[in-house]
Amino acid sequence: MILKEENAKKNITVGIDIGGTKTLIGFVDPDGNILLEESIKTEHKDSAELYVKYVSEKINSFYEEKLNGYTIAGIGLAVPCGNRFTGYVENPSNFNWGNVDFIGLMKKYIDQPIILLNDAKAAAVGEHHYGKAKGMQNFIVITIGTGLGSGIVLNGELFYGQNSLAGELGHVSVNPNGRKCTCGKSGCLETYVSSNGLRRTALELMSHYLAPSELRYYNFDQIDSKKIFELAEKGDSLAIQVFDETSKILARGLSDAAINFDPEAFILCGGVVNSGDFLIQGLKKYFEENLLSMYRNRIQILKSDMLDGRAAVRGAAYLANKEFVCANNYKMAVS
């Protein structure tokens, strides 16, 4: 009996957030504390097989070097276009991986139970248990980086929909004749509200107005959200206007999401949100104006206080723990 309890104490799960630039690997205890965290470059964006081999070797080596006193009870993967019901990653736009049985691939290298889900859904679980959404029943996490993703918790539970595809809010239409999107449609929210969306808005404003701006010194690739933020901070009026226009469009998108889901809060996270407060300040201003009157003054706009990727790592690890540790303990208890 004592032996069993000691084993249980030492169980940990691994949460992995796979981003377009970096992959964050966290070894997480059952209380959600990250015991060890390693950030590695996301290699092999052209081959899921090579990527999986690469990340599996990293997990095994970190574990053997530093965490030998613990037992890994399971792994939770947070990955763009990850499908919780099938274990597949389905044609993520920033990776050339196609539609791939990701869990199947990983099982070749790691002899552990694995779950996989969309990265924004994992972040919603992380915010629910360890972040700004603690105690909430209905909320939506919006991650704004290369694209725009969302994770939705309804009646206290992560919402998947019929095929684990609910909440691709980056692709709701905000302008039927709007910008071309990587998905093939036009006017998707993320063509405006994302790091690339900010860049496109900067170019559009430079084309439309005559105002001088330091933005005019840089080429397409040099204008990223960080650069626009730096210039806005220095008072560049065009850079400030980029954030203003972006927050107007985000306010429209979130007011439609409010009509759909009637949430108590939106929680914003991701690289673009973390590069200063222009976006979130503008959003707070325009959001209430856009809301249908019955929803006004009822929905909070909050900024995540977790570092980029940590909510997803902790959320994925939480779900792995729930699935592979708690469920087993329950089975043992009732048998």
Place this chain on the structure above:
Amino acid sequence: MILKEENAKKNITVGIDIGGTKTLIGFVDPDGNILLEESIKTEHKDSAELYVKYVSEKINSFYEEKLNGYTIAGIGLAVPCGNRFTGYVENPSNFNWGNVDFIGLMKKYIDQPIILLNDAKAAAVGEHHYGKAKGMQNFIVITIGTGLGSGIVLNGELFYGQNSLAGELGHVSVNPNGRKCTCGKSGCLETYVSSNGLRRTALELMSHYLAPSELRYYNFDQIDSKKIFELAEKGDSLAIQVFDETSKILARGLSDAAINFDPEAFILCGGVVNSGDFLIQGLKKYFEENLLSMYRNRIQILKSDMLDGRAAVRGAAYLANKEFVCANNYKMAVS
């Protein structure tokens, strides 16, 4: 014991669907069969108090005349802007009732337990238990009449949101610079997809094109969805185009709802849907085109097979039965 069973058999609930033109009252047995149905004109649209008195008297007299052998165990009201959590009706746009404690008012006239909810939500419950959505876990009912409403079932349960306000899909934006809406916003879905939306589209097309059309013989008030349908049936090209444009916009609205909720089906009902198949045929054509690829060929578009108002009546009666009969039986069984 026998006495108790006989009483239970004779329990019925009343489902009431309050529409802008007529009010449908149904006396419903626990299996969802409508024992008696009466349609009355919706009077007193300027006074909730007078309306409640009027409808309560009708319920009492129908019951006393024709259903004296049964016991009314509860009443379920399906009403625009009805809030399940508060019992209030909150500023419905087709009634001059303001924000009113509707259940409180009704208790003055009827000594029965009462629940109240939005009419489209009640219709979703009706479709779930007795209609096209039997056995489904995730679906959305879209009612198209004077306005556009929706009721959403997720993971097998009616979804309310944080304040019973989820799913006001008539007010999602389909065009940021679009038509003025009664809600104060611009470009709401129901300014295009509703009986009044069809009329506005007819006028817009007449203003834009030179094509001859019988629609040009009628004034604003005479052009209703029935008239447009009649002319479309006769081959009037402009009337046909009205339905075509309307179904394009509805397809856009539902493809965004699909992104939000990942449902297995949309079920359409209401006066505009019942006036012929032009709208639903157009919708089926444009819906798949508008969908993000990952959702394609996964979501059904269905037309309700219940007569107008019956799904809401049966849904509201079902919920009243669940709340006031089943819950009591359970309490009796465990005590």
